[in-house]
Amino acid sequence: GFLVAAFTISSSLLQPLFGILSDRKSYRWLIFCGTAWMTILLSLMGLTHNYLLLFTLAILAGLGTAAFHPQASKMVAQCSGSQKSFAQAVFIAAGNVGWALTPLCFVPLVNHYGMSVSPYFIIPGLFISLLLWIISRNRTFTVTESKAKAPIWSTLKEHRHELTRILLIVALRSLTYSSLIAFLPLYLKEHHVPLVTSSRMLSFMLFTGSIGGLVGGFLADKYGRRLVLITSLTLTTPLYILFLITQGWVSIFFLGIAGACLLATFSVTVTAAHKVIRNNAGLASGLTLGFGQGIGGLGVGIMGIVADTAGFDITIYCLIALPLLASLLCIRLKDID
Numbered sequence: 001g002f003l004v005a006a007f008t009i010s011s012s013l014l015q016p017l018f019g020i021l022s023d024r025k026s027y028r029w030l031i032f033c034g035t036a037w038m039t040i041l042l043s044l045m046g047l048t049h050n051y052l053l054l055f056t057l058a059i060l061a062g063l064g065t066a067a068f069h070p071q072a073s074k075m076v077a078q079c080s081g082s083q084k085s086f087a088q089a090v091f092i093a094a095g096n097v098g099w100a101l102t103p104l105c106f107v108p109l110v111n112h113y114g115m116s117v118s119p120y121f122i123i124p125g126l127f128i129s130l131l132l133w134i135i136s137r138n139r140t141f142t143v144t145e146s147k148a149k150a151p152i153w154s155t156l157k158e159h160r161h162e163l164t165r166i167l168l169i170v171a172l173r174s175l176t177y178s179s180l181i182a183f184l185p186l187y188l189k190e191h192h193v194p195l196v197t198s199s200r201m202l203s204f205m206l207f208t209g210s211i212g213g214l215v216g217g218f219l220a221d222k223y224g225r226r227l228v229l230i231t232s233l234t235l236t237t238p239l240y241i242l243f244l245i246t247q248g249w250v251s252i253f254f255l256g257i258a259g260a261c262l263l264a265t266f267s268v269t270v271t272a273a274h275k276v277i278r279n280n281a282g283l284a285s286g287l288t289l290g291f292g293q294g295i296g297g298l299g300v301g302i303m304g305i306v307a308d309t310a311g312f313d314i315t316i317y318c319l320i321a322l323p324l325l326a327s328l329l330c331i332r333l334k335d336i337d
Helices: 002-013 015-024 029-047 051-078 084-113 115-136 139-143 152-158 160-190 195-223 225-245 248-263 266-276 281-298 300-310 312-331
Strands: none
Touching: 002 015, 002 051, 002 281, 015 029, 015 051, 015 281, 029 051, 029 115, 051 084, 051 139, 051 266, 051 281, 084 115, 084 195, 084 266, 152 160, 160 195, 160 225, 160 248, 160 266, 160 281, 160 300, 160 312, 195 225, 195 248, 195 266, 225 248, 225 266, 225 312, 248 312, 266 281, 281 300, 300 312
C-alpha cells in the first residue's frame, strides 16, 4: 500500500510543478526523458527485495510520469486545432488502453519467469522514448512555442474560483471511479456474484468508460463543455442506481452506460482548465491530469474506512451520489466554452 501511495504522490500530485516548468519554457524533452526515466526505474524494481530501495524507486519512477503528462497534454492541445476536447480524449483513452493491457502483458511473463524478467521491459520503453523524441522535433511544436504571458501566481489568484470548482469536479469523479474499481467486486461478492463474473463486469465498465471519454470529447467540441459536464454527471448517479436495483444483462447494460457517462467528462475537464488559464496550458494539464486525480485517488483510503465501518452497501450508494454533487458544481462554471 505504501509503495502504491509513494508512486501516486510523486506521479500525480507533483504534476502541477512540472506543468509550471513547461509553461515557463517549452521543455519538450520532458516527454521522452520522463518516459525513459520511468521505464528504467520501474523495470529495475524486479531485481531488489530491499523495501527501502523499492520505496525509493517507486517515488523516483513516479517523477517520470509527472514530467511526461503536463508537457504531452500541452503538445496535444497545440496540434489539435478546433477539436481540443476530442484530441485530449484520444490521448487519455490511449493511456487507459495501455494501462488495461499491462497486466495481460506483464503478469503471464512474471508467472512463467519470475520478477527477474522485469529489466527486459526497458527495451519497449526506450523504443517508445525514441518515438517521442522524434515526435517532439516536429515543426508544429517548435513554431507554436510561447512563454506564459502572465505570472503563475497572479493567474491562479485571478481564476481561483473556476479552477477550484474544476479540481473539485475532477477529485469527485476520480474518487468515484477509483473507489468503484476497489470496492464494487467486494460489494457484488456480498450479493452472491462470483468474483470472476464481477471482474468481467468491472472490465466492461472500464471499456465503456474509455468509449465514453471519446464520445464526451467529441460532443464537448460540438455542443460545449459545460453542457456535456452537467448532462453526463447528472445521468451517472441514476444509471448506477438502476444497475444496483436490476438483474442480469439489464443490470450490466446500465453499468456500462454509467461508466461511459462518468468518464465522458475526463478530457472535458482538462480542456476546460486550458480555457480558464489559456496561457498556462502545462499547469492546467498538471492540475487536472495529476493533482485533482491524485487527491481523488488518495480518498479511496477514507472510503475504505467507511466500508469497514458501515458496510459496502452504504459505501457504494455514497460513492454513486458523488457525480450528482459534481454536476451541481458544473452549474457554477463560467467561461469554459
